[in-house]
Structures are given as C-alpha cells and as structure tokens.
Amino acid sequence: MAKVSMTVNGKAASGDVEGRTLLSSFLREQLGLTGTHVGCDTSQCGACVVHVDGKAVKACTMLAQEAEGAEVATIEGQANADGSLNTIQQAFQDHHGLQCGFCTPGMVMSAAALLKDNPKPTEAEIRDYLEGNLCRCTGYHNIVKAIMAASGQDVSSIAAE
Amino acid sequence: MYEFEFEKPSTVAEAVAALADEDAQALGGGQTLIPTLKQRLAMPSKLVSLSGIPQLKELSDNGGMLTIGGAVTHAEVAAAAADSYPALAELASHIGDPAVRNRGTIGGSLANNDPAACYPAAALGSGATIVTNAREITADDYFRGLFETALEDGEIITAVRFPVPEKANYQKFLQPASRFALVGVFAAKYAAGVRVAVTGASEEGVFRWHEAEAALDANFAPDALDGLSVDAGGMIGDLHGTKEYRAHLVGVMAKRAVAAAG
Secondary structure: OEEEEEEEOOEEEEEEEOOOOEHHHHHHHHOOOOOOOOOOOOOOOOOOEEEEOOEEEEHHHOEHHHHOOOEEEOHHHOOOOOOOOOHHHHHHHHOOOOOOOOOHHHHHHHHHHHHHHOOOOOHHHHHHHHHHOOOOOOOOHHHHHHHHHHOOOOOOOOOOO | OOOOEEEOOOOHHHHHHHOOOOOEEEEOOOOOHHHHHHOOOOOOOEEEEOOOOHHHHOEEEOOOEEEEEOOOEHHHHHHHOOOOOHHHHHHHOOOOOHHHHOOOEHHHHHHHOOOOOOHHHHHHHOOOEEEEOOOEEEHHHHEOOOOOEOOOOOOOEEEEEEEOOOEEEEEEEEOOOOOOEEEEEEEEEEOOEEEEEEEOOEOOOOEEOHHHHHHHHHOOOHHHHOOOOOOHHHEOOEOOEOHHHHHHHHHHHHHHHHHHHO
C-alpha cells in the first residue's frame, strides 16, 4: 500500500492505495464520491470521465497513484456554490439531455472540458468530442442540444425537438 | 488486475533501473495497458510510470525536424504539431477519443505496436527515428510484426524524431466498433522520395508499400496509383473485413491520402 494525496473538487484528499487501485475506485470507494460512474470498465463508455489537472480523462483507465498531487474535478464539484445546477447541468435538465442518467456525469464532465477549450462548438464538433461517451437512452440529440444551449448558442435548428 | 507494485521515477536513469527487476513493465498513458491488465492478459510484478519524467515530455521543432518526447500525449502532439507537421497533428487528433488522447502517449503507442494503431503509420511513413535510453533505431528497423518491435526488455522510448515532409496526409478507414484503423495509409513526400506506410491491414503489422512509393516518386498524384494493388495474401481477414476487402482499401485510402496531401 502507498499513500496518495490529491486535491478533489478543491479539497485535499488522501488515502492508502494499492498499485492497481484505479482513480475511479479511489474516488468512489475511498472518498465516497460515487457520482463518477463505472459503466464498461474498459475505457469505452466515458461514464467515469473526470478532469485531472483540467483535462478530461477516463478515471477507470488511470491508476490512482498517477493522480498524486493533481487537481481532480468530479461531477460532485460541478454545481454552483449555492447548490444550484451549473449552466451545463441546467441545460441537460432543460433540454432533456438524460433519461436514466447513468452516463450523465461523464457527459457533463466531457461537455465542460469541451466548452473550456472551445466555447462555441458546432454541432459536429460536439458530436466528435463525445465519441468516447456512450449513452444508451437518448440517442444523443438532446445531449448535443443541451451542450449547444449551455454554450449560449441557438438550438432551434438542432434535430429532435 | 493482478496485484503489482507501482513506481513513478523522475529520471530516465531511475526508470531504467526500476525496469531491471524481473517482470517489471513500463507504463505510458495506460490506455492499452490498463485494459489489458484488467483482463488479466499480463501479470507484471511492477509498473514503472513514465509520466513523471520531465525529459520525456519535451517537444522541439528544429528546422524541419520535429522531436517529440516519449511521454507526450496524443492531445499534446495534436496541439504542438499543428503548424510544424499538420498531417501528424491531424493523425494524433483522431486517435481514440478526447479522454484517451489526454492520457495516451506516442511512446506507449509505438512500444505497443498494435497492428491497427495510427502512430506506427506516421513513424514509418515519415522515416522517423525512435530514440531510446540506449540507442537510435530507424523506423524501418523498428517495427517487427504484430505487437513486436526492436525494443529490448526494459528499453524506454525517450523521443521520436520526425523529419517534416514537403507534404503528407493520413487517411484511416475506421473499424466502426473499435474506431481503430481497419486500414490506415500515411503518405509523405520528401525531397529524397515518397514514403507510403499502411497500418491496420497486414498480418505483419505496419508496412511500406514500395510499389506505390515508386509510382508516386514519378508522379505524386492519385492516378499514379491506378492499377496498383497490394497482395491480399498477407492481409488480415476477420469479421470486420476480408483480406481482399482490406487489400482494396489500401489502394483507396492511399489515393485519398495523396489527394488530400495536395
């Protein structure tokens, strides 16, 4: 076992982990942050996407010790300080960007990473960026629409009204 | 995953020392290795992370020679090479998905040498040099078949040097499920000649299509490839595509790459 320390959603976090402990396991099982979902556990589905030092990564495909000293952001830290939904989360609600909700944490974290680099993405850019995030409910249209809306763009022309 | 020790050295020398242990293995971005470990297809005693070694994160553009540290991620290459070697940046920007590109590294990809990976095509198609802690290996000598390379046990890719071509392009035909290349062709025109490297297609891994190179040397245009074909015999045949289909795609993707290179 080795001690690992990082900053998670702005707070110091540490714990003892094995070499093989995944970042997703550390977040969920040791920190109790179960908003980071493990869907496929094979780096396909993206439900486990978190930010490590500002970059979207699949937490199920990174060892916890690789995040030593890093700034980690998870879905639990996304809401506004008063607990209300942030712009992206609110857009997902407004545009019905989720049904079962399982993929949503990863979708929101990927969307946040995209909008940070590209504040006004086109529909094609959003679809391309979500290549590593699978949703088995919505068929993506409303997710894409929510991300467009969160970026402040007109969504009236997007499919699936 | 089976249990293993984890080490994260901060110099190449420390990493080489750590890798001297029996069954120790280097960890790049882990985007292939961690899924492999989860399936218990490998049982290293120790993983030696290469992500904490500043030397392996260096990138430099030295008048027509782009040098990329072994631990540079695909996303970093996509951003850093956009002006100096756009075809390489474009290739890097379409590996896996954004989260994978933020972790996966060029050294990891080349050390793994997946027969359907993109970077082997870029390295071979550019006549790149693979620089390790011990020596320099030309791309022509480096790739040795499926998942096989010239690397010795414990040898680390410290950098990859790409001579920047006059023009180049990479075209991949996606395997729709894995999003790896069903066939990918990298074509590059240098003053010394044209290089065409093919990934995804052959049972021997990435290869140069010499006949196409000769034709393109004479005339760098898609029609120069009319009537040329690779032998279907050595191609991969599986449920995603027959040998003949892959052989056909090699010609199609090569023409597209030449056309796009301009």
